[in-house]
Amino acid sequence: MKNQLLKIGSTIVVLFIMINCANYKKTNISEKVGIAENNKKYIRKNKNIQKPFLTDSETEKEWVDRLYRSMTIDEKIGQLFMIAAYSNKDEAHQKATEKLVTDYKVGGIIFFQGGPVRQAVLTNRYQASSKTPLFIAIDGEWGLSMRIDSTYRYPWNMTLGAIQDVDLIEKVGQNMGEENKRMGIHFNFAPVIDINTNPNNPIIGNRSFGESKINVANKASALMKGQQSQGIFSTGKHFPGHGDTSTDSHKTLPTVNFSKKRINLVELYPYKQLFDEGLASVMVGHLNIPSLEPTENHPTSLSYKVVTKLLQRKLGFKGLIFTDALGMKGASNFKGPGEVDLAAFLAGNDILLCPENVPLAIEKIKNAYNENTITEKRLARSVKKILHYKFKAGLNKYSPIDTKNLYSDLNASKKDALQYRLYENAVTVLQNKQDLLPIKNLNQKIAYVKLGDSDNSSFLTTLKKYTDVTEVADANIEQLNIKLKEFNTVIIGFHKKDKAWENHEFSPTELTWLQEIAKHNNVILDLFTKPYSLLSIPTFENIESVIVSYQNSDIAQIVSAELIFGAIEARGKLPVSIHSIFPANTGITTAKLDRLGFTAPENQDMDPTVLSKIDAIAQKAIDGKMTPGMQVLVARKGQVVFQKSYGHHTYDNAIKVSNSDLYDVASISKMISTLPNVMQLYDQKKVDLDTRLETMLPYFSNTNKKDIIFKDLLSHYAGLKAWIPFYKATLDSNNKPLEKYYRKNASSEFSLKVADNLFLRTDYQDTIMKIIADTPLAAKKEYRYSDFTFIILKEYLEQVTNKKLEVLSQENFFNSLGMNNTLYNPLQKFDITVIAPSEVDNYFRHQVVQGYVHDMAAAMQGGVAGHAGIFSNAMDVAKMMQLYLQKGSYGNQRYFSAATFDTFNTCHFCSEGVERGLGFDKRLGPDGSTCQCTSPSSFGHTGFTGDMAWADPENGLVYIFLSNRTYPEVSELGNTLAKEKIREDIQKIIQQSIIK
Incomplete structure (x- = not known):
């Protein structure tokens, strides 16, 4: 009959084993706290709440009765004990534990220190050795990590006590329940229900939800409901209340000198609420409370008046009752091994936790049974209750723990998502x-x-x-x-x-x-x-x-x-x-x-598993020598959900890319420096869509460009030449800088720093503008992307405002946006080691271009141009893109109107095949800049050095990709980063990660 019922266990030679639970670890140190007690009467809540562990089915009753009848007296008594085990100890400890299971038929194991896989393996081993399936417990008040390494850590109860949204606390309990279930654990000795009202409490402190009985009750209730919704038994502790003690029950017996009225009003308040809501089990603390147990220095855990008369009869608690660890001095100083276990059982406890000497304790209880000090009815009450809970735990159909993917299951990314929400509320x-x-x-x-x-x-x-x-x-x-x-x-x-x-x-x-x-x-x-x-x-x-x-x-x-x-x-x-x-x-x-924040992807409805595929695409680019390194950032609805750096500054792998490093963002400079300044002038009505270029810059009055209007200029629909290699005219036949144009040292005549020890003539700016003014326009009006647009706009901005572009951008945007890593000529502020090099230049400057703008025309303007020159990192670029996404507002400061943004983000010539806004790229077609998976309202820009900044208003997305794909030189095969669509493939991943 026994084999038919249980199908578990094997017996081996009986050995005398002692399990010492003296290592039951302390759980806090001194605390100081004031008292703020809410004396509102206890009000029953949630009257209709389901109590899944307090009802028994007929099948359950039959299983329990049949199993109980099949047990010997030794097997029945063994069920009362829960012993300590560790998965970080040696084989001798494991064998000793196993022999207590096989020889003395102990009913349960509480695991302390160790690792998840090791514990799972031992759980399977011990369960296989047990005739009756074992209870497995853990003391995991803030999750498995309180006892097991490599597992997720939730906040202390004190932290959770600061949170006003109790639904979040319930989610913590649900997560804990899921993790315990995955580990084959049935009891978590949580929540702590102690009300921490003593400022000198050396053992509770952070383990308590706080000093208010209402707050403690509500938070403990939520944690309990979360755990028990996953089929895990919550154990409230330390009854009747350890919150106002000044000593540690691990070391001595703490005294609580409160009246019965006070204890009923305060300490018992949360217990009443949780009992009413279906708490599965309670742990009784080792406390000296004269008003409840008048016998001097008599621990509550061993008191019939407390455990039976108060807890079970007066308060009507029907669940399982645990002692606190019997090796703790609060109990063991009162009675020795064996005697203390007997006293605890006589007091009314069901499960004796961490006995110091299992064989001796069983002997003492058996003798008391044989002498009728313990009746059959009393023994059956606890043993049958234990068996009922084993049925409720599914141990009537026990299956071993599957260790496959155990670590990843216990550390799923969704836990970080909850953790962000917890601290945001705490x-x-x-x-x-x-x-x-x-x-x-x-x-x-x-x-x-x-x-x-x-x-x-x-x-x-x-x-x-x-x-x-x-x-x-x-x-x-x-x-x-x-x-x-x-x-x-x-x-x-x-x-x-x-x-x-x-x-x-x-x-x-x-x-x-x-x-x-x-x-x-x-x-x-x-x-x-x-x-x-x-x-x-x-x-x-x-x-x-x-x-x-x-x-x-x-x-x-x-x-x-x-x-x-x-x-x-x-x-x-x-x-x-x-x-x-x-x-x-x-x-x-x-x-x-309205500044960018940070969170886990799940909190913005994005799948982190999908986003993790970015890693492989980034590595593909690095392995394929498309770029030595890169930064990738993704934000959604105002929160950064993904920010990683990959690779190194160069292919020699000397310096790893970090999130704070700077890259030459090339043409993205137009969108984050020149364009917002132009938008402000438009917002101030200093220019409109039909303003002619000669009005903006009288310099062009006598040129073929005088009638170009503002809208055409910014849409690249003005017929301007794409670009001119201005630098070539300043080189000799060996492509070396001519002395006519360059000097090694700066002077008033040669002030434009092009690179290390290379200064261009100050007046060459006039030459550049004249060349632009003299170039022919396209014979047919059609789209042609041109750097001239923003070179011209820089001149316009500086003349209208009487300020240099770099000053305008700093004063109008960068400083107030916190874009402190965004600037022209970064070597003026940053060490060269935090700047990714752009190229080994063997055709113009003949040196490694690092900290100097890669674009030759921008370099010839002293590193400050309307079309290029900005250095930045992904975080700073994201701020500007978020400003655009928020239509001109950031940090609760308005930079330009929403109407102005909408005007600039409109495709004014889409019907003519020009997929651009005013200054923004919007090209979504097969030859465009995006994956063709973004919305029509999306906008952004790319950069020659291997950059991309894109925003999608419909999905609230910002995507930044920065790299130095031009290092060490532009490939003879062309832009492989673009040809392989690395940036676009990452953008696809981002879009695919959106859950809703």
């Missing part, structure tokens, strides 16, 4: 004097100062994506403040290791530095650790803004930087009190500016 602004947050003016000097001992790279990198942010450091506080004098705003990041048991406090030196910096500067303090760390700050008087980001994870750092610059608004509420200055539920809402 990060909390506590103080914001003078509305310093978000930083609106990017045309200021901003410093960053790091405090703490952990990594800050994601935070600083993201801050720098918005504008110039300078990290400032010094070993001396006086010298540091001297350095900070030149800055308008100082961001101080306090970064501590993202580990629950680490010291998260400010050091005395850091506290002194914080106050000294705040005295002399406008300060934004951003805390990447527990909010309790703020308790040690004596005054916030001189600190303008205070942000709590809760944890130091990469995504927390990214999201917090977004908030500082307004890509997202602040939504979080403080879950605990910080003195009286910041009571629980403090949270200031900040403005959201």
